[in-house]
Amino acid sequence: MRQEDIDRVRALRLFRDVADETFETLLRASFLQRFPRGLTLIRESEPADFLHVVIEGAVEMFAAGNGRETTISLVHPIGAFILAAVLKDQVNLQSARTLEPSQILMIPAVSVRQAMERDPAFMSAIVAELATGYRTVVKDLKNQKLRTGAERLANWLLRQEKERGAGGKVEIDVEKRTLAALLGMTPENLSRALATLKQHGVAVRGAQIEINERDRLVRFAHPDPLIDDYDI
Amino acid sequence: MRQEDIDRVRALRLFRDVADETFETLLRASFLQRFPRGLTLIRESEPADFLHVVIEGAVEMFAAGNGRETTISLVHPIGAFILAAVLKDQVNLQSARTLEPSQILMIPAVSVRQAMERDPAFMSAIVAELATGYRTVVKDLKNQKLRTGAERLANWLLRQEKERGAGGKVEIDVEKRTLAALLGMTPENLSRALATLKQHGVAVRGAQIEINERDRLVRFAHPDPLIDDYDI
């Protein structure tokens, strides 16, 4: 593992303030692995043996049921997943697959739980991480229950623009089918939702989106800090 | 506060293993209050000043947006709510109102955070509580995204029967409008969903439900432990 990557992991909120010893112990027990695109890393209903940290690439968290399948979230570098299952020593509620060739740090669940018991700073960081994650899912649930598909898309675009966009330009950097599943709709419906947004200040050319009239899109989307702001 | 109630709070997973001193400090700083039915205890977007524990009665957690409103969860004795907001010293993402005359223990947020810093056992309990809560919301999200309204109702009935029911009899112990909001549908739709279930082994008389042919209902509901089991 390159020192640069180690530093980036160390900078994660989860590890930032832990003792050097804790961090080194965790790292020594871990595996850094490369995976090709499209590989299923973990499967729901299987035990959570490792805490996963995405160093490079992108991972899709998804769940199946009733013959249907839906995406719960996307994890980008540097982000961790299935922390809750690891802590509870329980089975995964979600599956995970790589969306791109990815580099994943796998920390044994036992090590995580031991480190937590030994290092109060680590436990404290875990509390913060869990509380944030909890609130994120509550926001997702509100998003799903209170909005139509087109509204979810509009707000997703506005958030992308704020976080990553430049001058009203947003690129959809995942397959549209994946975005559709994340937004809780079918790919067909996403196409139509994008078409709808053309009447609300948005220009669409493939995966390149341009928000020409931000205020009109905002009027349609009704963004709500209690759903759309990450840092609340 | 009656000793009996104190003991019941002490028995909560959140407090079970904390030091006596921690528990007493928290209690001394707290208020125990009675509220009439229908009172809004906390409002979303307002700061989370107290951790709330339902001693008696019932509380509905809900959220508004887009002119719509939806129920996130119901809290019964003995259960705590808005822990995550309290820990992050942030605003509430949900509002709370009493569904019945209720008795609520209000623990100042500052006290909770201080106690957490001082008592590792308390922090450890908080980690468990947050991890469980996180997984509960993920299940709710899957429930919402992977199932139709009638399926959610069917699975809700099956769970009620398992937890509280006797011999296939289930009583809907909240207003149906509230249940509808919890299940993510309109009251009209809940009526129709109940009517639908009559074709799948269920008898309905007002709020009294009877599951006559459990296997038929199960065949319709497709229950999934990764969504419907509380203890996973």
Next chain:
DNA sequence: CGTGGGGTTGATACAGTTCAAGATACGTGG
């Protein structure tokens, strides 16, 4: 070139909401 996967578009069906009216239950005051 063909071939295949992702994406779009159209037609149709289903799920869910809305609005309106009627039925039922329930608390209150006479």
Next chain:
DNA sequence: CCACGTATCTTGAACTGTATCAACCCCACG
């Protein structure tokens, strides 16, 4: 104790939102 008024629940009809199925387009890749 009954009658009334009110809120909840149910039912019906029309409408919106979403899914499904099928055809077609487009581009990347062998």
